[in-house]
Amino acid sequence: MADSEVACPVCMLEYNDPQLLASCGHTFCKRCVAHLRPCLCPLCRVPFQSRDVRPNYALARMLSMLHGQAAPSAPAPESHRLQAVVPLVSQALSGLTLTGQGPDLARSLARQGVPFGIAQLISDEDSQIALRVFLLDNSGSTATFDGKYLSPVSGSTSMQVVPCSRWEELCQTALRQASWNLSLGIPCEFVLLNPPGGQRGFGAFREGVDLVTVDPRSNNAQAQLAALQRMLQSTRPSGLTPLLERIQEIQARLSSTYSHLVSQGGRFVLAILTDGVPTSAGSGLPPEAAQAQVAAALRHLTTMLPVFVVVRLCTDDSPVVEYYNNLDEEEELPLEVIDDLESEAREVAAKGNSWLTYSPLIHTLREGGTLVKLLDLLDERTLTPLEVRLLVGHLLQKEDEPSLPLSDPDAFFRQAGIRLKQAPLVYDPLRQAMMPCVDMKKLRPAMRPAGHRGTSAASACGCFAAFRGLLRQCLSVPCFPDARQPPRHHGHHHCGH
Structure with missing residues (x-):
């Protein structure tokens, strides 16, 4: 298990290709985000769309430098000249x-x-x-x-x-x-x-x-x-x-x-x-x-x-x-x-x-x-x-x-x-x-x-193990605040995977 502060809350391992959910700001491994069903943040249950998921460059950069690797950077997109479709002012x-x-x-x-x-x-x-x-x-x-x-x-x-x-x-x-x-x-x-x-x-x-x-x-x-x-x-x-x-x-x-x-x-x-x-x-x-x-x-x-x-x-x-x-x-x-x-x-x-x-x-x-x-x-x-x-x-x-x-x-x-x-x-x-x-x-x-200073390693491991079990349930079975009524989503919220 990785250090708790640099561990993905889903897999409990050190972040691998960390991805940030722009809708709430929480970060998970790329592979963990890809398997989230429904498209809700596991920590705060805020809905997200596929376009809300983007690389957490701040975390990826510092983790890479921590391990002596070259820091990642944003890929350069293709370059195309702007073709005006309507007259511009x-x-x-x-x-x-x-x-x-x-x-x-x-x-x-x-x-x-x-x-x-x-x-x-x-x-x-x-x-x-x-x-x-x-x-x-x-x-x-x-x-x-x-x-x-x-x-x-x-x-x-x-x-x-x-x-x-x-x-x-x-x-x-x-x-x-x-x-x-x-x-x-x-x-x-x-x-x-x-x-x-x-x-x-x-x-x-x-x-x-x-x-x-x-x-x-x-x-x-x-x-x-x-x-x-x-x-x-x-x-x-x-x-x-x-x-x-x-x-x-x-x-x-x-x-x-x-x-x-x-x-x-x-x-x-x-x-x-x-x-x-x-x-x-x-x-x-x-x-x-x-x-x-x-x-x-x-x-x-x-x-x-x-x-x-x-x-x-x-x-x-x-x-x-x-x-x-x-x-x-x-x-x-x-x-x-x-x-x-x-x-x-x-x-x-x-x-x-x-x-x-x-x-x-x-x-x-x-x-x-x-x-x-x-x-x-x-x-x-x-x-x-x-x-x-x-x-x-x-x-x-x-x-x-x-x-x-x-x-x-x-x-x-x-x-x-x-x-x-x-x-x-x-x-x-x-x-x-x-x-x-x-x-x-x-x-x-x-x-x-x-509240975190006196936490022992054994206690921390126990908490993380319990949390991991809960998350596994959340990932396999939709977790609604009220079992009789699923959460309301606006029509534009969808995974898009």
Whole structure:
């Protein structure tokens, strides 16, 4: 039997080709996942689809390095030129290809100050993102002056919080994401929710006026970045929040123009930067009906296409926050709701992950939509001891040094402390000061919960044996909460094996 922290909960052996269930974040061996019937996570019983199963590169990398093997990386997908099926507003993406990012990206990001281990995760897990679409809410309410953004302090390595309007906060987020995705090599589109001069269909949108494309593969990416800044500066907030119409238009365009990228394994990210609940322009629908339609549209979008949705809120208004949080919790959607930096840091700490300094880098990764599940889980639940070690190990990983000893908590803690002293400080939004990226005093209990410290080997073996027997029953006979009534599944949940 393998060490309990690096053992698959199904077979009780060390993970072999670990696969992560994106719907819940739990990991199992590839062969164990393939034999799960029905398609429910054995640990939490959350349903999953075949497309929810993807390699856990973070765990596979550290296990390989632990055994002195070459670390696995994401396979480079086939490269095909983009063939436009319908006329594009912008022809800047006409040469778009989906290619693996590879180790060169990790080294490039590391040179820009990204921890090398995190750079490797980005290179591996986000390599399948073919396009990010940022939908920018420029409705009238975004003129409200209760926003904020982070700005460097002149002549210092520290940062300061600058008060601003919600629209300015949204603009700062868009510009930051544009620059970040240029570094990643991922094309982006920035689309205004309300086009200047009145509502019109997406086919009538004008490049540089209603939307801007920033494509790192073009020869004029910096000019595109400048065009984005001009569009944002010239936009004055006005109008309602017609999210339904824009989501439907984006789905139609992704389905027609970028469909071949899906067959290559490409994924899309839709980031909605907003401060309000959906409204429907000119339809006369009550707010509740418009909100229900948007939920249905997002469900249809993410069912038909491999799209991950991020809602970046630029408001603290309770009804707005409640609507999107309920959407995240109640709908079975690949959706993440992100607040501003400080609010998100408080939420991450409240979930039991206060050992981590929630830095601007981590926030930038999450608000743009990342497939790195370790980061996605931070505001959802307390990370498991193994997940804590994986994230810390990647935060402190150096290019030319071995990985931290994953299966030895004491040695891991000692070596993490040594490397932390050499790591640069990061901005802590809760203390509003530059701090280490990890709080060592809080790290030890997070790595080894108090209830696990006194567990003997014999007791642990007995617990695992009992659990293994229970799982065997679950795998051979469907285990329903109520034997008289099977669990309810939405129609789009199926194994697809």
